[in-house]
Amino acid sequence: MARSRVPRRGAGGAGRSASAGTFTLEDVAAAVGGRVVGRGARLTGVAPLESAGPSDLSWIADERRAPDGARSAAAAFLVPAESLAAGRPCVVVASPSLALAVWLEARRPPERPARGVARGAHVHRTARVSRGVSIEAGATVAAGARIGSRTRLRAGAFVGEGASIGEDCVLGPGAAVLAGCRVGDRCILHSGAVVGSDGFGYVWDGERHRKIPQVGIARLEDDVEIGANAAVDRATLGETVVGRGTKIDNLVQIGHNVVIGEHSILCGQAGVGGSSRLGRGVTLAGQVGISDHVTIGDGAVLTGQAGIARRGRVPAGVVVSGMPALPHREFLKRAALVGRLEAAFERLAALEEAVAKMRKGG
Amino acid sequence: MARSRVPRRGAGGAGRSASAGTFTLEDVAAAVGGRVVGRGARLTGVAPLESAGPSDLSWIADERRAPDGARSAAAAFLVPAESLAAGRPCVVVASPSLALAVWLEARRPPERPARGVARGAHVHRTARVSRGVSIEAGATVAAGARIGSRTRLRAGAFVGEGASIGEDCVLGPGAAVLAGCRVGDRCILHSGAVVGSDGFGYVWDGERHRKIPQVGIARLEDDVEIGANAAVDRATLGETVVGRGTKIDNLVQIGHNVVIGEHSILCGQAGVGGSSRLGRGVTLAGQVGISDHVTIGDGAVLTGQAGIARRGRVPAGVVVSGMPALPHREFLKRAALVGRLEAAFERLAALEEAVAKMRKGG
Amino acid sequence: MARSRVPRRGAGGAGRSASAGTFTLEDVAAAVGGRVVGRGARLTGVAPLESAGPSDLSWIADERRAPDGARSAAAAFLVPAESLAAGRPCVVVASPSLALAVWLEARRPPERPARGVARGAHVHRTARVSRGVSIEAGATVAAGARIGSRTRLRAGAFVGEGASIGEDCVLGPGAAVLAGCRVGDRCILHSGAVVGSDGFGYVWDGERHRKIPQVGIARLEDDVEIGANAAVDRATLGETVVGRGTKIDNLVQIGHNVVIGEHSILCGQAGVGGSSRLGRGVTLAGQVGISDHVTIGDGAVLTGQAGIARRGRVPAGVVVSGMPALPHREFLKRAALVGRLEAAFERLAALEEAVAKMRKGG
Structure with a gap:
């Protein structure tokens, strides 16, 4: 039901891959650097395993997924070890998830946007x-702005006065980079993202x-991705910075003067208050709330x-949970202890009664 | 102060309803299928009861609102039982809220958007x-996209390559349906919504x-409504699905490969992580956070x-509350028990003292 | 590193302030109403103190920041008292933060947007x-809408049928004020904000x-600011109101028929459910969730x-925290008590053992 063809966006006859869009395990192995087992x-x-049909490639990330693999109708698998393929044809790779990413990228028909500046x-x-x-x-590039080579501005995208966008970026429909802000190379801003x-x-x-004029800028380093309708505020003075390779999901809020290190991950609807600093490789799961002037260490x-x-x-x-946040184990432990409170109150009352009786009885 | 006229959008002289925009209880009863009591x-x-004036219709949803009805200045009421109208004229209906919806719809002047494709x-x-x-x-319809009959694309709306929009839909200003995605009939996407x-x-x-190419689509079934600045991600492979009649409020985030059943309600700023499945008739109140690979049963x-x-x-x-979520009664009980902790610690100390004394004293 | 020049947007030679963009403490004192000490x-x-260089002005908000001031490389300070400047030149003012706002505003080159209605x-x-x-x-003004003097609509901004915008407002790229809604004077709607x-x-x-037609409007009083991608719903009947001088941050959600008093502050990703009423001078910190029909008192x-x-x-x-919300001190106290639960369970078990022994032993 949820099966999926790799979509063929180009109408073009001259496919890059095998005829009629089909492919073999050898094609996959060549692209992802793996070893073919079986034919x-x-x-x-x-x-995915659950929805694959008899002419689909699927992937088994690790041992725990092997039973699902055995039940799957898939024709073949990407696996980390031959033994997990249950006798079916497979490509053995170090990381099936990474191989999946590489293969989907290889199969993806190249986008061929109309080059140049459209009328309108x-x-x-x-x-x-x-x-x-x-x-x-419908896209706008304001006075003094710069747009790097091969960058794509979809309809309704906005680049403000003096802002600069690097090379090979994509600004989705309605995405906005406001006056003076800077975006590195290979960045993606999804629809409605505001920088x-x-x-x-x-x-x-x-x-x-009284409004304090916000005269700083926001700066995205290279390879940053900003989700749909997310917002990154400019600094009051200086810069708000999103580090190289950091990925920000939909509807995330980044306050002024925040500095986020490289390769961090901020999931949907997380929020970071003004002047907070996140290290390198930090993960904020969904709806995490960081107040202002907070410091989050690497990883x-x-x-x-x-x-x-x-x-x-x-x-x-460290891994932390809850509000106020605690080390994750401590969070779980406290939740469990609170779950035992009702019984504890009964034990307390029983003890009080016993002690009272002993005192009276003597 | 907060009184309100049903607004008259059309300038037009030839009103559909009674002269000069007035109406009678008989008009109401005919439209909503009720019985008039009084004149x-x-x-x-x-x-609403609180702001109605002496020529307004209001509604009394149930018995608990009857005292507010008695205090209201309204001329007449929609009521579920004649006795709740406190002697004032009324229309008796099974559901006053439903009758309100029907009547407002009937009174609403028909929108008459300019048909066709505007210059620009x-x-x-x-x-x-x-x-x-x-x-x-200012609206955009990209290559290969399809727009169904009577569908309305407001300024800045965007329909991507190969996407399809059904009949009688409205895409508000700046709403976007991206490449390959599918929207059923009678869907409403409010301003800035991204699918x-x-x-x-x-x-x-x-x-x-490394980015895993997201080559699936998002699909909205019929009668879906998506709030302002909400985002529904496309699937990695396959489809993200929002079931028929499901209503999604502003600023909600729906992750990739999520499947939501029919007639569910997702309130403002709720978020659903990747690959989660919501049943039919589910309610997520505001700011609910569902992580990935979660299953939520019907209702x-x-x-x-x-x-x-x-x-x-x-x-x-079931009804659940809190994080980690618990059955609602359990959530309330635990909160109450935690509220008694300070006293419990004192009781514990007193017991310890008493026992210590008994041991010493003998 | 995060040092910042007050950006010079205008290219213009004839600066309003000192030559080559430099300025003196006397200039500052004259603008903010302070007293110069030193030369x-x-x-x-x-x-800011941390990033200021030897030709920068910085500010010391209060005594607690004095040590950071002493360590700063700044040339001069805004201070509330001469003694905090550690012997460096300064301007003494009642409120350094306010003086900062005033000075940044004074220094800001005036924006000189192209007046009139652009082609397109x-x-x-x-x-x-x-x-x-x-x-x-790329901006749209629909039938019957009114735009007040000197108001600026950036590319992609949308003003719906019959809506009215006051004087000296700014609607950022993609901001939308929908049919019939009203915006006062000097309001700012950031990119993607929807009213x-x-x-x-x-x-x-x-x-x-079944959809209840939403036939009311949303109304912003004067001096309101609405953050990027925030949403303010129209009323079912009557008005949703945001009071004079209230500031709303990015990604905030305001439900239908909400009434917010004057000079309130709603931080990023806060949400307010339908028909709730917030008083004057209320503060909602980030991600606060107010359900529907809630009442929040002034301040x-x-x-x-x-x-x-x-x-x-x-x-x-009052100051409240947590969910369910408690007075802030009570919230902290309960969190601390829960942190002592593990030890309490041990004490409880020890007592039970002691009492059991006493009963047996006699």
Whole structure:
């Protein structure tokens, strides 16, 4: 039911891969650097174990998935060890998940966007646009902005005054990079993502919240991805920074002056308050809330909905959960202890009665 | 103060309803299928009990609202039983809330969008556009996309390559349905809603998070509504599915390969992680967080901010709260027990003292 | 590293401030109303203590920051008292933070957007547009809408049928104010903000969730700011209201018929359910969740991720935390008590053993 053909976007006859879109295990092994075991018929698609059909390639990530593999209708597998394939044809690789990524990438028909600036795009005469860009109708490039080579601006994308976008980027429909902000190479901004919105800074002047001008910028290093409708605020002064290779999911909020290290992962609806610093390789699961002026060490993992209060610190490498956040084991232990409270109150009452009786009885 | 006229959008003289926009209880009863009790003057508007004025219709949902009804200035009521109207004119119906919906719908002036493709809309020559559509200036329909009859694309709406939108849909300003995705009939996508953004899938290749190409699609069945700035990711492989009649509120996040059953309700800022499955008639209250690979049974209710961890299961029909989520009664009980802890610690200390004394004293 | 020049947006030679963008403490004192102590060289920028360089002005908010001031490389400070400047030149003011805001505003080069309606903007012939507006290519003003003097609509901004926007407002790229809604003077809507999306109202009719037409409006009073990708729903009937001077951060959700008082602060990803009422000067920290029909008193503060259940009430002036929310001290106390549970269970077991022994032993 949920089976899936690798979609063929190009109409083109001259496919890059085997005829009629089919492929063999040898094609896969060549692309992903693996070893073929057994002999398969021609394959037509890639699908998860549960939904794969008899002409699909699937993958078995590790031993725990082997029983699902045995039950699957898939024709062949990517496996970390031959023994997990249950006798079916397979390609043995170090990491089936990585091989899957490589193979899907190899199979993907190349996108061939219309190059150049479409009629109906609004590109200011002072903007500098490099070779090979694709700027669709309805996209805007404001005064003094720069767009790097082969970068693609979908309809409704917006690049503000003096902003710069690197090479090989994609700004999805309605994505916005506001005035003065900088985006590195190979970045992807999904639909509705906003980079460089004003930080949320006010000072009470006795009568009203007076806006503190947000005159800094937001800067994305290379290979950053920003999810749909996520927002990265510009700094009050200086820069908000998202480090190289960091991936940010949909609807995430990054406050002003935040600095995020390289290769971190921020899952859907996580939020990071102003001036907080996240290290390298940090993971924020969904809906995690980081207050302002917080420090998160390299490689720390915050599980779903965890919350860190203002000026809090999470050491490198730990896993924390809950609000207020605790080391994950401690979080689980406390939850279990709370689950025993009702019985504990009964034991306490029984003890009180026993002691009272003993005192009276003597 | 918060009184409200049913707004008259059309400038048009020839109103569909009574003269000068007024109406009678008989008009209401005919539209909603109820029984008139008493005789009212001409009514001019509809308003909640608290803000209704002396020419307004209001509604009393059930017995608990009867005292508010008695205090209200409303001229007449929709009621489930004559006795709740406190002697004022009323229309007796099985469900006043449903009757309200029907009546507001009946009163609403029909929208008459300009049909056709406006100048300034960007419709690819290979797109297929059915009769009666309204595609505003600034909307985009990419190559190979299909737009069903009478569907309306507001300014800045985007329909990607090969995507298809059914009949009688509305895509609000800036709403986007990305390449290959499918939207059924009578769907509403509010401003900034995104359907088909990439799933959040990476695999660490030793040096960086390598993107797993997201080559599946997102599919909305008929009668689905997606709130402002909500996001529904496309599947890695296969489909992300939102079932028929399911309603999704603003700023909700739906991960890749999620499958949501029919007639579910997902309130504001709820999030559902990758590959999770929600049954039919599920309710997620605001800010609920569902991790990935979770299963939620039919009719389950998750109260506000409840959280379900990875691979968790919520049985059909239960109500759960908190993080980690518990049956709602258990959640309340534990919270109450924790509230008694301070006293319990004192009792424990007193017992220890008493026992120590007994041991010493003999 | 994170040092920052006040950016110079205008290319213009004739700067408003000192030559080559430099300035003196006398300039600062004149602008912010302070007293100069010491004599400084010419300054070139403004930066926080940690990143300021030897030609930067910085600020010391209060005594606790004095040690950071002493360590800073800044040339001069804004201080509340001369003694905090550690002998360096300074400007003494009542509130350094306020002075910072005033000075940054004074230094900011005036934005000089192109006035008028750009070619490529879609302004309906029945719309009324006041003098001095700036409506960029790709912006839409629908039938019957009104745009006040000097208001700026960036590319992709949308003003719906009959909506009205006051004077001196800015609608960022892709911001939308939908049909009939009203925005006061000096409001800022950041990129992707949506005002007037449908409230989330349905009634089950036995077969499906039937939509309750949302025929009210949303109204923003003067000086309101709405963050990127935030959403304010229109009322079912009547109005959703955001009071004068209230500031709403990115990705916040405001449900239908909510009324928010003046000068409140709603931080990132907070959510407010339908028909809730927030007083004046309320603070919702990040990710706070307010259910529907809740009442929050004037000046109340809800800390990050706090949750208030349906029909809950938070009294004026209190600080609450957690879900279910408790007074902040009580929240902290309970968390601490839960942290002592493991030891308490041991004490309980020891007591049981002691009592059992005493009973047996006699």
